[in-house]
Amino acid sequence: MKEILREIGMIARALDSISNIEFKEFDLTKGQYLYLVRICEHPGIIQEKVAEMLKVDRTTAARAIQKLEHNGLVEKRDDPHNRKINRLFPTAKGEQVFPYIMREHAHSDNVALAGLSETETDVLFQLLQRVRKNVEMDWESVKKGNKREY
Amino acid sequence: MKEILREIGMIARALDSISNIEFKEFDLTKGQYLYLVRICEHPGIIQEKVAEMLKVDRTTAARAIQKLEHNGLVEKRDDPHNRKINRLFPTAKGEQVFPYIMREHAHSDNVALAGLSETETDVLFQLLQRVRKNVEMDWESVKKGNKREY
DNA sequence: GACCATTTGTTGTATTTACAACAAATAAGA
DNA sequence: TCTTATTTGTTGTAAATACAACAAATGGTC
Numbered sequence: 001m002k003e004i005l006r007e008i009g010m011i012a013r014a015l016d017s018i019s020n021i022e023f024k025e026f027d028l029t030k031g032q033y034l035y036l037v038r039i040c041e042h043p044g045i046i047q048e049k050v051a052e053m054l055k056v057d058r059t060t061a062a063r064a065i066q067k068l069e070h071n072g073l074v075e076k077r078d079d080p081h082n083r084k085i086n087r088l089f090p091t092a093k094g095e096q097v098f099p100y101i102m103r104e105h106a107h108s109d110n111v112a113l114a115g116l117s118e119t120e121t122d123v124l125f126q127l128l129q130r131v132r133k134n135v136e137m138d139w140e141s142v143k144k145g146n147k148r149e150y
Numbered sequence: 151m152k153e154i155l156r157e158i159g160m161i162a163r164a165l166d167s168i169s170n171i172e173f174k175e176f177d178l179t180k181g182q183y184l185y186l187v188r189i190c191e192h193p194g195i196i197q198e199k200v201a202e203m204l205k206v207d208r209t210t211a212a213r214a215i216q217k218l219e220h221n222g223l224v225e226k227r228d229d230p231h232n233r234k235i236n237r238l239f240p241t242a243k244g245e246q247v248f249p250y251i252m253r254e255h256a257h258s259d260n261v262a263l264a265g266l267s268e269t270e271t272d273v274l275f276q277l278l279q280r281v282r283k284n285v286e287m288d289w290e291s292v293k294k295g296n297k298r299e300y
Numbered sequence: 301g302a303c304c305a306t307t308t309g310t311t312g313t314a315t316t317t318a319c320a321a322c323a324a325a326t327a328a329g330a
Numbered sequence: 331t332c333t334t335a336t337t338t339g340t341t342g343t344a345a346a347t348a349c350a351a352c353a354a355a356t357g358g359t360c
Contacts, residue, residue: 001259004271005165007278009184012162014205014282014289015155020318021292030318030346034159048308055164057348062309064346084308084355107300109151111288112281120277121154127274128157131262132164138261139164142171150257170348180316180348198338207318212339214316234325234338 004131015108022104026097027071033101035064036090039074040098044087055139073097154281165258172254176247177221183251185214186240189224190248194237205289223247 020030028036038050051061065088068074073094076086090098113121142148170180178186188200201211215238218224223244226236240248263271292298 001256004275004278005161005255005259005262007275007282008158009162009166010203010205011155011278011282011285012159014285016159017205017207017318018289018292018298022298029344032346046308053160055160055167057167058308059310059349060347066310067346082308082356086309103300105155106151107298108285108288109155111298112155112285114284115280116277123273124277124281125154125157127266127270127277128154128161130265131274132157132161134264135161135164135258135262138258139168142168148168148172148257148261150253167348179314196338208338209319209340210317213318216340217316232326232338236339 011112015112018108019104023101026100028097028101029067031064032068032073035061035068036073036094036098037101037105039065039068039088040090040094043089046085046087050088052140055136057143068094161262165262168258169254173251176250178223178247178251179217181214182218182223185211185218186223186244186248187251187255189215189218189238190240190244193239196235196237198235200238202290205286207293218244 016031019033023033034054034056035050038053039045042049047061047065048058050065051058054061065074065076069076072091075089075091075094077089079085079087113124116124138148166181169183173183184204184206185200188203189195192199197211197215198208200215201208204211215224215226219226222241225239225241227239229235229237263274266274288298
Protein backbone atom coordinates (compact mmCIF):
# COMPACT_ATOMS: atom_id res chain seq x y z
CA MET A 1 0.00 0.00 0.00
CA LYS A 2 1.58 3.22 -1.17
CA GLU A 3 0.64 6.20 0.87
CA ILE A 4 -1.36 7.92 -1.83
CA LEU A 5 -4.28 8.78 0.39
CA ARG A 6 -1.94 10.20 2.98
CA GLU A 7 -0.38 12.51 0.43
CA ILE A 8 -3.84 13.65 -0.59
CA GLY A 9 -4.75 14.38 3.02
CA MET A 10 -1.60 16.41 3.59
CA ILE A 11 -2.07 18.45 0.44
CA ALA A 12 -5.72 19.12 1.20
CA ARG A 13 -5.13 20.24 4.77
CA ALA A 14 -2.18 22.44 3.85
CA LEU A 15 -4.05 24.20 1.06
CA ASP A 16 -7.19 24.65 3.09
CA SER A 17 -5.13 26.09 5.90
CA ILE A 18 -3.46 28.58 3.56
CA SER A 19 -6.74 29.62 1.97
CA ASN A 20 -8.40 30.15 5.32
CA ILE A 21 -5.59 32.42 6.45
CA GLU A 22 -5.58 34.38 3.22
CA PHE A 23 -9.34 34.86 3.00
CA LYS A 24 -9.64 36.38 6.42
CA GLU A 25 -8.74 39.57 4.60
CA PHE A 26 -12.16 39.36 2.89
CA ASP A 27 -14.05 38.56 6.09
CA LEU A 28 -14.50 34.99 5.01
CA THR A 29 -14.20 32.69 7.98
CA LYS A 30 -13.05 29.11 7.85
CA GLY A 31 -14.37 27.08 4.95
CA GLN A 32 -16.70 29.74 3.56
CA TYR A 33 -14.79 30.19 0.34
CA LEU A 34 -15.67 26.63 -0.64
CA TYR A 35 -19.39 27.30 -0.56
CA LEU A 36 -19.24 30.70 -2.16
CA VAL A 37 -17.29 29.37 -5.12
CA ARG A 38 -19.75 26.59 -5.79
CA ILE A 39 -22.71 28.93 -5.56
CA CYS A 40 -21.10 31.44 -7.91
CA GLU A 41 -20.37 28.68 -10.36
CA HIS A 42 -23.84 27.18 -10.08
CA PRO A 43 -26.29 29.95 -9.41
CA GLY A 44 -29.66 28.54 -8.40
CA ILE A 45 -28.14 25.45 -6.80
CA ILE A 46 -29.69 24.18 -3.56
CA GLN A 47 -27.68 23.60 -0.41
CA GLU A 48 -28.19 19.84 -0.46
CA LYS A 49 -26.32 19.67 -3.76
CA VAL A 50 -23.57 21.94 -2.51
CA ALA A 51 -22.97 19.56 0.39
CA GLU A 52 -22.84 16.64 -2.02
CA MET A 53 -20.35 18.36 -4.29
CA LEU A 54 -18.09 19.32 -1.44
CA LYS A 55 -18.50 16.09 0.50
CA VAL A 56 -19.41 17.75 3.74
CA ASP A 57 -22.31 17.05 6.05
CA ARG A 58 -25.68 18.53 5.10
CA THR A 59 -25.93 20.45 8.32
CA THR A 60 -22.45 21.86 7.97
CA ALA A 61 -23.30 23.21 4.57
CA ALA A 62 -26.60 24.54 5.91
CA ARG A 63 -24.89 26.58 8.60
CA ALA A 64 -22.05 27.77 6.39
CA ILE A 65 -24.56 29.02 3.83
CA GLN A 66 -26.69 30.60 6.56
CA LYS A 67 -23.66 32.57 7.53
CA LEU A 68 -22.84 33.59 3.97
CA GLU A 69 -26.43 34.80 3.69
CA HIS A 70 -26.21 36.64 6.97
CA ASN A 71 -23.02 38.34 5.82
CA GLY A 72 -24.65 39.42 2.58
CA LEU A 73 -22.60 37.27 0.22
CA VAL A 74 -25.31 34.85 -0.81
CA GLU A 75 -29.05 35.13 -1.24
CA LYS A 76 -31.74 32.47 -0.87
CA ARG A 77 -34.67 32.65 -3.27
CA ASP A 78 -37.88 30.67 -3.22
CA ASP A 79 -38.49 28.32 -6.07
CA PRO A 80 -41.79 29.07 -7.85
CA HIS A 81 -42.61 25.37 -8.31
CA ASN A 82 -41.29 23.85 -5.13
CA ARG A 83 -41.95 25.32 -1.74
CA LYS A 84 -39.40 23.13 -0.02
CA ILE A 85 -36.19 24.22 -1.65
CA ASN A 86 -34.17 27.43 -1.54
CA ARG A 87 -32.24 28.39 -4.61
CA LEU A 88 -28.91 30.02 -3.86
CA PHE A 89 -27.42 32.99 -5.65
CA PRO A 90 -24.42 35.18 -5.02
CA THR A 91 -25.22 38.78 -4.16
CA ALA A 92 -23.40 41.66 -5.77
CA LYS A 93 -20.96 41.56 -2.87
CA GLY A 94 -20.52 37.82 -3.39
CA GLU A 95 -19.80 38.32 -7.07
CA GLN A 96 -17.27 40.92 -6.10
CA VAL A 97 -15.34 38.62 -3.80
CA PHE A 98 -15.45 35.66 -6.15
CA PRO A 99 -12.60 36.71 -8.48
CA TYR A 100 -10.29 37.22 -5.51
CA ILE A 101 -10.92 33.68 -4.43
CA MET A 102 -10.27 32.41 -7.92
CA ARG A 103 -7.08 34.42 -8.08
CA GLU A 104 -5.86 32.83 -4.88
CA HIS A 105 -6.82 29.41 -6.15
CA ALA A 106 -4.93 30.02 -9.36
CA HIS A 107 -1.86 30.96 -7.38
CA SER A 108 -2.12 27.84 -5.23
CA ASP A 109 -2.54 25.85 -8.41
CA ASN A 110 0.68 27.31 -9.78
CA VAL A 111 2.58 26.61 -6.60
CA ALA A 112 1.22 23.10 -6.24
CA LEU A 113 1.92 22.07 -9.81
CA ALA A 114 5.30 23.77 -10.11
CA GLY A 115 7.72 21.56 -11.97
CA LEU A 116 5.03 19.36 -13.50
CA SER A 117 4.85 19.30 -17.28
CA GLU A 118 1.60 19.87 -19.12
CA THR A 119 1.34 16.14 -19.74
CA GLU A 120 1.98 15.29 -16.11
CA THR A 121 -0.66 17.74 -14.98
CA ASP A 122 -3.05 16.16 -17.41
CA VAL A 123 -2.31 12.64 -16.24
CA LEU A 124 -2.66 13.67 -12.63
CA PHE A 125 -6.04 15.23 -13.26
CA GLN A 126 -7.37 12.17 -15.07
CA LEU A 127 -6.20 9.83 -12.35
CA LEU A 128 -7.57 11.98 -9.54
CA GLN A 129 -10.95 12.17 -11.18
CA ARG A 130 -11.11 8.40 -11.27
CA VAL A 131 -10.09 8.17 -7.63
CA ARG A 132 -12.67 10.78 -6.67
CA LYS A 133 -15.43 8.89 -8.44
CA ASN A 134 -14.46 5.71 -6.65
CA VAL A 135 -14.43 7.38 -3.26
CA GLU A 136 -17.60 9.32 -3.93
CA MET A 137 -19.66 6.17 -4.15
CA ASP A 138 -18.49 4.87 -0.80
CA TRP A 139 -18.95 8.26 0.81
CA GLU A 140 -22.55 8.56 -0.32
CA SER A 141 -23.29 5.05 0.85
CA VAL A 142 -21.65 5.45 4.26
CA LYS A 143 -23.31 8.82 4.82
CA LYS A 144 -26.67 7.16 4.24
CA GLY A 145 -25.92 4.79 7.09
CA ASN A 146 -24.65 1.79 5.13
CA LYS A 147 -21.76 -0.18 6.51
CA ARG A 148 -18.71 -1.06 4.43
CA GLU A 149 -17.65 -4.70 4.66
CA TYR A 150 -13.97 -5.55 4.78
CA MET B 151 -6.49 25.75 -14.64
CA LYS B 152 -7.65 22.17 -14.30
CA GLU B 153 -9.44 21.48 -11.09
CA ILE B 154 -6.80 19.23 -9.63
CA LEU B 155 -6.82 20.82 -6.20
CA ARG B 156 -10.58 20.61 -6.10
CA GLU B 157 -10.45 16.89 -6.76
CA ILE B 158 -7.92 16.51 -3.98
CA GLY B 159 -10.16 18.40 -1.57
CA MET B 160 -13.18 16.27 -2.40
CA ILE B 161 -11.28 13.03 -2.02
CA ALA B 162 -9.73 14.11 1.28
CA ARG B 163 -13.01 15.23 2.82
CA ALA B 164 -14.88 12.13 1.68
CA LEU B 165 -12.27 9.76 3.05
CA ASP B 166 -11.90 11.63 6.31
CA SER B 167 -15.65 11.58 6.73
CA ILE B 168 -15.80 7.82 6.15
CA SER B 169 -12.94 7.12 8.54
CA ASN B 170 -14.46 9.24 11.26
CA ILE B 171 -17.74 7.36 11.01
CA GLU B 172 -16.05 3.98 11.00
CA PHE B 173 -13.69 4.66 13.90
CA LYS B 174 -16.43 5.67 16.28
CA GLU B 175 -16.67 1.96 16.88
CA PHE B 176 -13.25 2.15 18.57
CA ASP B 177 -14.12 5.25 20.60
CA LEU B 178 -11.93 7.38 18.39
CA THR B 179 -13.54 10.76 17.89
CA LYS B 180 -13.04 12.99 14.89
CA GLY B 181 -9.52 13.18 13.57
CA GLN B 182 -7.90 11.14 16.31
CA TYR B 183 -6.94 8.27 14.05
CA LEU B 184 -4.54 10.57 12.20
CA TYR B 185 -2.49 11.28 15.29
CA LEU B 186 -2.51 7.77 16.63
CA VAL B 187 -1.20 6.36 13.36
CA ARG B 188 1.69 8.78 13.22
CA ILE B 189 2.64 8.13 16.82
CA CYS B 190 2.52 4.37 16.32
CA GLU B 191 4.70 4.71 13.25
CA HIS B 192 7.14 7.09 14.94
CA PRO B 193 7.32 6.20 18.61
CA GLY B 194 9.16 8.90 20.54
CA ILE B 195 8.02 11.66 18.19
CA ILE B 196 7.05 15.01 19.71
CA GLN B 197 3.74 16.70 19.06
CA GLU B 198 5.28 19.60 17.17
CA LYS B 199 6.52 17.17 14.53
CA VAL B 200 3.18 15.38 14.37
CA ALA B 201 1.49 18.67 13.57
CA GLU B 202 4.05 19.35 10.86
CA MET B 203 3.58 15.94 9.27
CA LEU B 204 -0.19 16.24 9.27
CA LYS B 205 -0.29 19.91 8.34
CA VAL B 206 -2.56 20.92 11.16
CA ASP B 207 -2.19 23.72 13.65
CA ARG B 208 0.14 23.11 16.60
CA THR B 209 -2.60 23.70 19.10
CA THR B 210 -4.97 21.37 17.31
CA ALA B 211 -2.42 18.60 17.51
CA ALA B 212 -1.77 19.44 21.14
CA ARG B 213 -5.40 19.01 22.11
CA ALA B 214 -5.96 15.91 19.98
CA ILE B 215 -2.96 14.26 21.60
CA GLN B 216 -4.08 15.39 25.05
CA LYS B 217 -7.29 13.57 24.42
CA LEU B 218 -5.57 10.44 23.15
CA GLU B 219 -3.51 10.49 26.33
CA HIS B 220 -6.56 11.03 28.48
CA ASN B 221 -8.27 8.07 26.79
CA GLY B 222 -5.28 5.85 27.42
CA LEU B 223 -4.19 5.37 23.82
CA VAL B 224 -1.00 7.41 23.94
CA GLU B 225 1.56 8.11 26.63
CA LYS B 226 3.81 11.14 27.11
CA ARG B 227 7.29 10.50 28.44
CA ASP B 228 9.88 13.00 29.57
CA ASP B 229 13.04 13.22 27.58
CA PRO B 230 16.14 12.68 29.74
CA HIS B 231 18.15 15.38 27.96
CA ASN B 232 15.51 17.99 27.24
CA ARG B 233 13.04 19.15 29.82
CA LYS B 234 10.91 20.98 27.29
CA ILE B 235 9.72 18.17 25.06
CA ASN B 236 7.39 15.25 25.58
CA ARG B 237 8.06 12.07 23.68
CA LEU B 238 4.95 10.28 22.54
CA PHE B 239 4.37 6.55 22.58
CA PRO B 240 1.35 4.38 21.97
CA THR B 241 0.10 2.49 25.02
CA ALA B 242 -0.78 -1.20 24.85
CA LYS B 243 -4.34 -0.14 24.09
CA GLY B 244 -3.08 2.16 21.35
CA GLU B 245 -1.04 -0.62 19.79
CA GLN B 246 -4.14 -2.76 19.86
CA VAL B 247 -6.27 -0.28 17.95
CA PHE B 248 -3.58 0.54 15.41
CA PRO B 249 -4.03 -2.53 13.17
CA TYR B 250 -7.75 -1.85 12.89
CA ILE B 251 -7.01 1.62 11.63
CA MET B 252 -4.54 0.27 9.12
CA ARG B 253 -7.03 -2.32 7.98
CA GLU B 254 -9.59 0.38 7.34
CA HIS B 255 -7.01 2.46 5.53
CA ALA B 256 -6.08 -0.50 3.34
CA HIS B 257 -9.71 -0.95 2.42
CA SER B 258 -10.12 2.71 1.55
CA ASP B 259 -6.96 2.41 -0.49
CA ASN B 260 -8.45 -0.49 -2.43
CA VAL B 261 -11.69 1.33 -3.05
CA ALA B 262 -10.01 4.57 -4.04
CA LEU B 263 -7.56 2.98 -6.46
CA ALA B 264 -9.98 0.49 -7.97
CA GLY B 265 -9.49 0.27 -11.71
CA LEU B 266 -6.03 1.82 -11.65
CA SER B 267 -3.19 -0.32 -12.92
CA GLU B 268 -0.03 -0.82 -10.95
CA THR B 269 1.74 1.64 -13.21
CA GLU B 270 -0.99 4.24 -12.85
CA THR B 271 -0.89 3.92 -9.07
CA ASP B 272 2.82 4.40 -9.19
CA VAL B 273 2.63 7.46 -11.39
CA LEU B 274 -0.08 8.96 -9.21
CA PHE B 275 2.01 8.48 -6.10
CA GLN B 276 5.09 10.08 -7.64
CA LEU B 277 3.15 13.07 -8.86
CA LEU B 278 1.33 13.58 -5.58
CA GLN B 279 4.56 13.52 -3.65
CA ARG B 280 5.89 16.31 -5.81
CA VAL B 281 2.72 18.33 -5.35
CA ARG B 282 2.84 17.77 -1.62
CA LYS B 283 6.42 18.98 -1.39
CA ASN B 284 5.51 22.09 -3.34
CA VAL B 285 2.55 22.85 -1.12
CA GLU B 286 4.41 22.01 2.06
CA MET B 287 6.84 24.85 1.58
CA ASP B 288 4.13 27.44 1.18
CA TRP B 289 2.20 26.04 4.12
CA GLU B 290 5.16 26.28 6.45
CA SER B 291 5.89 29.80 5.32
CA VAL B 292 2.30 31.02 5.64
CA LYS B 293 1.90 29.37 9.04
CA LYS B 294 4.93 31.31 10.24
CA GLY B 295 3.14 34.53 9.32
CA ASN B 296 4.68 35.19 5.92
CA LYS B 297 2.52 36.57 3.18
CA ARG B 298 2.38 35.01 -0.27
CA GLU B 299 2.68 37.48 -3.12
CA TYR B 300 0.57 37.04 -6.21
C1' DG C 301 -56.89 10.37 -3.31
C1' DA C 302 -54.43 8.06 0.49
C1' DC C 303 -50.22 6.20 2.09
C1' DC C 304 -45.37 5.89 2.51
C1' DA C 305 -40.60 6.71 1.39
C1' DT C 306 -37.50 10.27 0.03
C1' DT C 307 -35.81 14.85 -0.18
C1' DT C 308 -34.82 19.13 1.84
C1' DG C 309 -34.28 22.07 5.61
C1' DT C 310 -33.80 23.29 10.57
C1' DT C 311 -32.31 23.27 15.63
C1' DG C 312 -29.96 21.36 19.84
C1' DT C 313 -25.76 19.74 21.35
C1' DA C 314 -21.01 18.02 21.65
C1' DT C 315 -16.66 18.22 19.78
C1' DT C 316 -12.86 19.71 17.01
C1' DT C 317 -10.16 23.32 15.05
C1' DA C 318 -7.44 27.28 15.06
C1' DC C 319 -5.89 31.87 16.38
C1' DA C 320 -3.86 34.81 20.04
C1' DA C 321 -1.33 35.25 23.80
C1' DC C 322 1.53 33.56 27.07
C1' DA C 323 5.40 30.78 29.46
C1' DA C 324 9.44 28.19 29.78
C1' DA C 325 13.38 25.64 27.96
C1' DT C 326 16.79 25.54 24.61
C1' DA C 327 19.86 27.11 20.90
C1' DA C 328 22.53 30.62 18.77
C1' DG C 329 25.38 34.75 18.52
C1' DA C 330 27.92 38.58 20.36
C1' DT D 331 28.67 34.54 29.74
C1' DC D 332 24.97 37.43 28.57
C1' DT D 333 21.47 38.37 25.50
C1' DT D 334 18.32 37.29 22.07
C1' DA D 335 15.80 34.32 18.94
C1' DT D 336 13.73 29.93 18.30
C1' DT D 337 11.38 25.89 19.75
C1' DT D 338 7.97 23.58 22.32
C1' DG D 339 4.06 23.51 25.05
C1' DT D 340 -0.18 25.40 27.23
C1' DT D 341 -4.73 27.98 28.00
C1' DG D 342 -8.62 31.24 26.71
C1' DT D 343 -11.76 32.01 23.29
C1' DA D 344 -14.44 31.89 19.00
C1' DA D 345 -15.94 29.39 15.36
C1' DA D 346 -16.82 25.34 12.29
C1' DT D 347 -18.23 20.63 11.97
C1' DA D 348 -21.14 16.83 12.40
C1' DC D 349 -24.54 13.83 14.55
C1' DA D 350 -29.36 13.16 16.18
C1' DA D 351 -33.77 14.33 15.98
C1' DC D 352 -37.34 16.65 14.10
C1' DA D 353 -40.58 18.90 10.54
C1' DA D 354 -42.52 19.69 6.20
C1' DA D 355 -42.88 19.32 1.24
C1' DT D 356 -42.54 16.27 -2.56
C1' DG D 357 -42.86 12.10 -5.40
C1' DG D 358 -44.23 7.59 -6.28
C1' DT D 359 -47.41 3.58 -5.74
C1' DC D 360 -51.51 1.31 -4.81
